[in-house]
Amino acid sequence: MLSGGLSPQSFRRLSALVRERSGIALSDDKRMLVANRLRKHVTELGYEAYDPYSDYVLTSGAAAEIDTLIELLVTNHTSFFREPEHFRLLSEEVLPELASSSGPVRLWSAAASSGEEVYTMAMVVAEASRQIRGLDCRITGSDISRRMLAIADKGVYPLAALDPVGPVFTKRYFQRGISSQNGRCRAQADLRSRVRFRRINLLDSSYPVGGRQHVIFCRNVMIYFDAEVRAQTIDRLTDMLVPGGYLFVGYSESLGAHTPGLEPAWHGVYRRI
Numbered sequence: 001m002l003s004g005g006l007s008p009q010s011f012r013r014l015s016a017l018v019r020e021r022s023g024i025a026l027s028d029d030k031r032m033l034v035a036n037r038l039r040k041h042v043t044e045l046g047y048e049a050y051d052p053y054s055d056y057v058l059t060s061g062a063a064a065e066i067d068t069l070i071e072l073l074v075t076n077h078t079s080f081f082r083e084p085e086h087f088r089l090l091s092e093e094v095l096p097e098l099a100s101s102s103g104p105v106r107l108w109s110a111a112a113s114s115g116e117e118v119y120t121m122a123m124v125v126a127e128a129s130r131q132i133r134g135l136d137c138r139i140t141g142s143d144i145s146r147r148m149l150a151i152a153d154k155g156v157y158p159l160a161a162l163d164p165v166g167p168v169f170t171k172r173y174f175q176r177g178i179s180s181q182n183g184r185c186r187a188q189a190d191l192r193s194r195v196r197f198r199r200i201n202l203l204d205s206s207y208p209v210g211g212r213q214h215v216i217f218c219r220n221v222m223i224y225f226d227a228e229v230r231a232q233t234i235d236r237l238t239d240m241l242v243p244g245g246y247l248f249v250g251y252s253e254s255l256g257a258h259t260p261g262l263e264p265a266w267h268g269v270y271r272r273i
């Protein structure tokens with residue numbers, strides 16, 4: 001049991017560190033939420049209050065502990081076929097158009113969380129490949145969270161998470177677990193072979209994803225950044241697009257006025273000029 005709550009001073013110091021390392025901006029009204037998210041971890045480390053834990057994280061600069069702090073505070077919510085209109089656009093508009101590009105079509109999910117977005121892209125690409133001869137795509141998923149990337153890499157999900165996938169694609173692209181894996185599904189080897197995962201922090205100055213991309217999904221993460229970090233991230237992502245390439249952001253994440261080098265294409269989708 002921790003004595004006392006998370007003091008405003010410790011909250012401010014921790015949130016400044018989280019913003020500096022991940023871009024996530026935690027407003028003052030998030031103090032209780034942060035305390036709740038950290039409570040179990042702080043107790044498990046043997047601290048009796050938040051303040052000495054904050055002192056430890058801030059003064060030791062221990063990279064692994066800072067990563068854990070960020071992992072505990074970021075929102076990882078995701079699902080297969082989330083914001084499904086984007087996958088319809090990918091399938092019916094974007095891939096048929098890009099199929100004639102020279103060389104492989106490169107797609108990147110830049111805040112992939114536990115991988116559902118990336119495997120959804122891979123299913124859409126696999127389906128398109130049945131129609132478009134010779135379609136060659138490279139799909140990369142990345143995230144700041146090692147814990148989420150480990151889940152993504154395994155490609156194992158509870159059966160209930162497969163609801164939006166529907167019975168036909170579930171049968172085609174997933175394998176039901178048996179005995180100890182009962183109630184879970186794993187992305188089939190062919191689907192897994194279409195994707196690769198990397199740890200990339202969107203705040204980094206360069207993104208090692210194998211060159212400029214034709215399609216970048218960066219959905220439902222910049223909503224947690226403040227305007228300055230969001231603008232810098234959009235600039236770096238725009239630089240990572242080939243001319244004519246597409247940037248997909250979340251349905252509720254209009255880029256507002258800050259879209260140099262981009263033009264709106266569809267709802268939540270921008271195109272590099």
Ligand SMILES: C[S@@+](CC[C@H](N)C(=O)[O-])C[C@H]1O[C@@H](n2cnc3c(N)ncnc32)[C@H](O)[C@@H]1O
Pocket residue numbers: 021022023024074075076077078079082110111112113114117142143144145148200201202203218219220221250
């Ligand atoms: C809410 S999830 C969105 C997942 C998916 N794109 C979707 O729309 O369903 C946000 C993800 O962004 C990741 N994230 C937060 N800050 C990040 C950063 N600076 N660099 C890379 N990923 C980050 C989190 O770890 C989390 O997995």
